[in-house]
Amino acid sequence: MFIKAKQSRVFQDVVEQIQNAIISGKLEPGSKLPAERELKDMFNTSRGTLREALRVLEQKGLIEIKLGVSGGAIIKRIDAGIMIESMALLIRSGEVSLEHLAEFRIKTEGSIMELATQRATKKDIKELEKLFNRAKDYYEQSDWENFLLTDEKMHTYIGTITRNPVFQFVQKTIHDNIHLYYNEFLPMDKDRSLENLMDFKRIIDAMKAGDQKAASEIIMDHVKRFNDKMLEKTRKKPKE
Amino acid sequence: MFIKAKQSRVFQDVVEQIQNAIISGKLEPGSKLPAERELKDMFNTSRGTLREALRVLEQKGLIEIKLGVSGGAIIKRIDAGIMIESMALLIRSGEVSLEHLAEFRIKTEGSIMELATQRATKKDIKELEKLFNRAKDYYEQSDWENFLLTDEKMHTYIGTITRNPVFQFVQKTIHDNIHLYYNEFLPMDKDRSLENLMDFKRIIDAMKAGDQKAASEIIMDHVKRFNDKMLEKTRKKPKE
DNA sequence: CAACTTCAAATGGTTAAACCATTGACTCTA
DNA sequence: TAGAGTCAATGGTTTAACCATTTGAAGTTG
Incomplete structure (x- = not known):
């Protein structure tokens, strides 16, 4: 009848928003997400929480994270x-x-x-x-x-x-x-x-x-x- | 010939150690990992980094995290x-x-x-x-x-x-x-x-x-x- | 001018300390 | 004894600072 109410974890909300943007094609493979310090402000959260969200997206194979200046989270094409x-x-x-x-x-x-x-x-x-x-x-x-x-x-x-x-x-x-x-x-x-x-x-x-x-x-x-x-x-x- | 040298990210090392313990059966489904504040000391890292590792393990379906006292990371049986x-x-x-x-x-x-x-x-x-x-x-x-x-x-x-x-x-x-x-x-x-x-x-x-x-x-x-x-x-x- | 070196800035990675929110057990009281 | 209240442990979040890597720009030298 009912499905369990999702517990509200901020990073999950962030994951879902970014994931939906990727799935729906609003974010294309190869394009880059803003820097962590910008994203954190956009989602009105802390950097730690934002990074937990990025970690999940990375593990799901949706983004790839590169180091250094001009680094950041790049949208990946879905693969196996x-x-x-x-x-x-x-x-x-x-x-x-x-x-x-x-x-x-x-x-x-x-x-x-x-x-x-x-x-x-x-x-x-x-x-x-x-x-x-x-x-x-x-x-x-x-x-x-x-x-x-x-x-x-x-x-x-x-x-x-x-x-x-x-x-x-x-x-x-x-x-x-x-x-x-x-x-x-x-x-x-x-x-x-x-x-x-x-x-x-x-x-x-x-x-x-x-x-x-x-x-x-x-x-x-x-x-x-x-x-x-x-x-x-x-x-x-x-x-x- | 060569495979790319893995970049050393602390949380990845933590993920691998816990994952190997689970795969090898040292940690059985249903058993619980120590609390974050203990694990952090065991791995000699910070709580933020440790939590990133837990996030990855959770996303992989290897653990499940519960809230409150007597909460924590519980080893899950692998499923689909x-x-x-x-x-x-x-x-x-x-x-x-x-x-x-x-x-x-x-x-x-x-x-x-x-x-x-x-x-x-x-x-x-x-x-x-x-x-x-x-x-x-x-x-x-x-x-x-x-x-x-x-x-x-x-x-x-x-x-x-x-x-x-x-x-x-x-x-x-x-x-x-x-x-x-x-x-x-x-x-x-x-x-x-x-x-x-x-x-x-x-x-x-x-x-x-x-x-x-x-x-x-x-x-x-x-x-x-x-x-x-x-x-x-x-x-x-x-x-x- | 070309090649090399140095340096500065942007970005992710990590740390530390504090506080909040949820949960379950314990205690007190009627 | 049943219910209400309290407390402590645990995960969730925030903040602020510093470290490490990378790239490009500026400077240097032949």
């Missing part, structure tokens, strides 16, 4: 940052295991692949091929760092092709966290990498042929194999 | 709160449209339904039937508020059955936001509600029969019809 961090928390706290994540990936990337195959333009395919060739070069040069980065870019680019920001955010969230985890715990495996890479070749071919089902199945299998390898390794080399 | 809020931001800012969300729902709830059908125990089915009957009662009593709540519970319970917290968080995030939007913009529609309700009857039957494909298709169609109705209405009744 908070979601990535939330997911990282869930993983690090053990709430979400890598198996959970893998199961989600299999289903989700399968769906993403179907949509991407439906919607890929010739330009998209070209971009994927470009990324594929770049990854192949890095592989042959044994440049693992760049190889991994490019591999991640291929995954997120497939998300881009869906033209659906929800899938894009989800894909970015998953892969950022996989990457984090991967860098921290797993050594590079040359065979696995080649296998992975070749999956992308098959995916691109399926996309060219417009074969949603094939593309989807390849990526699901790709994720499944990746996960099996990962589990095998983490079991052999437990962290603690 | 931040994700729900992030998604709400994306929707309100126009970054994500209801069509985007619906497309995501169709794919995701389809996957969730497949898993749930695989994993549902007899107890799960009973719980769903209980919810279904409750929703039916509310429908017959024209108690829309409780009807909607129970409908939402059925959706999130299907997420619970997957036994995968990632799907659970995603499902909660989506439905909280749908609910928010629904309450704000759309009037109740008696026919649509009955149709919706009856879909759940068919879903429960498919689950009983262990027919993953059928269950999945019913829910995908269910979501699709819901979305079509929603679009139709929002077009007729534009907000601004």
Whole structure:
């Protein structure tokens, strides 16, 4: 029936006012808020309280704060940052295991692949091929760092092709966290990498042929194999 | 090669220390942090800086702050709160449209339904039937508020059955936001509600029969019809 | 004139001390 | 014993000052 009356904390009011201005587009990404000492007067509050509000907005990913003269709070374009961090928390706290994540990936990337195959333009395919060739070069040069980065870019680019920001955010969230985890715990495996890479070749071919089902199945299998390898390794080399 | 050196802000250091204690389980949900004036001494900082740190932790959903004597910062169990809020931001800012969300729902709830059908125990089915009957009662009593709540519970319970917290968080995030939007913009529609309700009857039957494909298709169609109705209405009744 | 150095000012980061507001427990009283 | 009043602990807010970083302007030097 009723919802709890919001307790009046001054900094919350400030947060809401600024947040609404950002959401409604009155404040555009890239523009700058006035200096703290000015804002404090505008909201008729103290600097400490105002700074608590800025801290919240910063944590929400709505602003970014820079130091020094000509520094200040800059309006940020909304990105997947908070979601990535939330997911990282869930993983690090053990709430979400890598198996959970893998199961989600299999289903989700399968769906993403179907949509991407439906919607890929010739330009998209070209971009994927470009990324594929770049990854192949890095592989042959044994440049693992760049190889991994490019591999991640291929995954997120497939998300881009869906033209659906929800899938894009989800894909970015998953892969950022996989990457984090991967860098921290797993050594590079040359065979696995080649296998992975070749999956992308098959995916691109399926996309060219417009074969949603094939593309989807390849990526699901790709994720499944990746996960099996990962589990095998983490079991052999437990962290603690 | 390099990652940017983190700037040293005292409050960030405090945030990290407390956050790590929570993640590692040294601080359990429900337990309380010392009072601000004590913490300030423990971290050898000022109260203002310490409060900025608490603000960040609060925004991250890691603590909850209560007023008065015996008040203070209480460790929270991690929930979907931040994700729900992030998604709400994306929707309100126009970054994500209801069509985007619906497309995501169709794919995701389809996957969730497949898993749930695989994993549902007899107890799960009973719980769903209980919810279904409750929703039916509310429908017959024209108690829309409780009807909607129970409908939402059925959706999130299907997420619970997957036994995968990632799907659970995603499902909660989506439905909280749908609910928010629904309450704000759309009037109740008696026919649509009955149709919706009856879909759940068919879903429960498919689950009983262990027919993953059928269950999945019913829910995908269910979501699709819901979305079509929603679009139709929002077009007729534009907000601004 | 060009390159370098120095310095000043603006801005966020931090500290300290005081007071206000809320809450819950304790005490007193009828 | 029930209610009213009091008190203390805790978060919320304010003020005023100082520190640290950054940038651009002014000055210096070759």
